[in-house]
Amino acid sequence: MNKKIKKILNKKNKSKIVCLTAYSKNIASILDKHCDLVLVGDSLGSVLYNYKSTKEVTLKKMIDHSKSVRFGVRKSLMVVDMPYNTYRNPKEAIKNAKLVIKKTKCDAVKLEGGKKIISIVKSLVKSKIPVMGHLGILPQTEKKFTFKGKKLSERNRILKDAQLLEKAGIFSVVLECVETKLSKRITETLKIPTIGIGSSVFCDGQVLVTDDLIGLSESRFRFVKKYLNTSKLINSAVKSFKSEVSKKKFPKTKHSFKY
Numbered sequence: 001m002n003k004k005i006k007k008i009l010n011k012k013n014k015s016k017i018v019c020l021t022a023y024s025k026n027i028a029s030i031l032d033k034h035c036d037l038v039l040v041g042d043s044l045g046s047v048l049y050n051y052k053s054t055k056e057v058t059l060k061k062m063i064d065h066s067k068s069v070r071f072g073v074r075k076s077l078m079v080v081d082m083p084y085n086t087y088r089n090p091k092e093a094i095k096n097a098k099l100v101i102k103k104t105k106c107d108a109v110k111l112e113g114g115k116k117i118i119s120i121v122k123s124l125v126k127s128k129i130p131v132m133g134h135l136g137i138l139p140q141t142e143k144k145f146t147f148k149g150k151k152l153s154e155r156n157r158i159l160k161d162a163q164l165l166e167k168a169g170i171f172s173v174v175l176e177c178v179e180t181k182l183s184k185r186i187t188e189t190l191k192i193p194t195i196g197i198g199s200s201v202f203c204d205g206q207v208l209v210t211d212d213l214i215g216l217s218e219s220r221f222r223f224v225k226k227y228l229n230t231s232k233l234i235n236s237a238v239k240s241f242k243s244e245v246s247k248k249k250f251p252k253t254k255h256s257f258k259y
């Protein structure tokens with residue numbers, strides 16, 4: 001088994017797993033110093049390209065961004081989202097996941113869904129492709145973007161899905177906006193780690209979209225904590241540049257060349 005995956009598995013019940021998203025090299029190299037796992041999420045569709053849905057994200061886009069991220073990630077586990085309609089059956093999933101791994105040198109891929117994708121997950125695992133699961137809100141196919149686990153039937157289904165995915169061989173699962181008691185139950189039931197986003201402190205680890213965390217996006221989701229106001233910092237730097245250019249204070253002699 002991949003050493004980095006083993007490290008993630010060994011953290012269960014010992015220490016929390018720290019995950020963030022990256023879409024390019026420079027951010028990825030900062031995250032790599034602090035994170036256990038760096039995810040190239042298909043959230044890049046809405047965050048970078050203003051898409052209404054992650055359904056619009058293509059395999060090519062994921063591969064291009066992941067290639068850039070790869071330059072920044074050395075020690076963390078690098079996981080890449082398989083975009084919508086790229087894993088509709090085992091054959092398609094294996095072909096596309098192998099392409100992603102070959103082109104990006106990522107360590108694993110992430111797929112959204114439970115019971116419906118079990119045969120696909122099994123065939124990927126059989127082909128030695130490490131798979132991360134994703135339950136709760138499933139942005140690629142979601143109709144209702146509200147937290148999951150309100151109804152007993154929904155709670156039973158999500159728990160069952162998590163158990164099926166574990167049995168199929170995934171090494172970890174993202175729980176997106178899963179109700180607190182349910183995410184606690186899933187985390188206690190599974191041997192593999194759960195990574196929460198909007199799914200309470202009881203998960204084995206946490207993930208956020210980095211652009212939200214650093215205040216570069218406009219995100220107002222309840223589960224987001226903004227640790228920095230990057231937009232304000234960039235705004236101030238650009239204003240200073242504009243002012244210095246206008247007043248001929250930049251560039252100085254030290255920024256210029258003479259023969």
Ligand code: KIV
Nearest residue numbers: 021041042043174207
């Ligand atoms: O696409 C993404 O960024 C994700 C995380 C939010 C878990 O799937």
